[in-house]
Amino acid sequence: MSAFLCKLDDIPNRGSISLTSGPEGRHRDFLAVRRTDKVFVYVNVCPHTGAPLDFTPGQFMSLDKGHIQCANHGAMFRINDGYCVSGPCAGASLEEVKTEIRDGAVYLKDWSE
Template identity: 40%
Template sequence: MPEAEPAASTVALCRLEEIEDGEGKGFVLGAGSERREIVVVREGERVYGYLNACPHVGTPLDFQPDRFMNADGSYLLCHTHGALFEIETGYCIAGPCAGRSLTPVALELGSDRIVRLPA
């Protein structure tokens, strides 16, 4: 009988107040081939998570650490080619990958922490 895979665990990322409302924050999870960069965006008491990789060519969205938003904070922005993504869905509304979406990352807002849920 094959051995069961170990159960994936949740990962506490940060407190909600550590991300300014209307802003995003980057995190690195795992190491080696399991390393993933993610972005968490806060809108009030809600959070949204995505892999930090533009669907156009896979480059990170931020050109400087934690600079994920367009000028007025209404969209996630890929600073490489200017693609704009809806915060709530990750859907690209403008740019070279229009019609495609960022890869979502499952998050939960716990009692005092933003938590990445197992994949």
């Protein structure tokens, strides 16, 4: 089973957005990063403190757009697997969410309603 998350074009190329999705009463907050025709989605919870990573909604990218960066204490995460390469939670990882792209839309895979 899969659930609609957003249109691919809702995410700026080399940029990011924040999203809330899920069944009624069990919504979760996600961050999505786009690299041309690829999308990487993670639960918007920093492994350092459990806080959301963004102060400004949807702004998750480092200045050079090479990493996901937590706005709280600067932890840097690889885009392709969410692994923290520097900061107070180095070695930890963001919770990855599997997705698929169909007909220009991003769907959460294996999403249980």
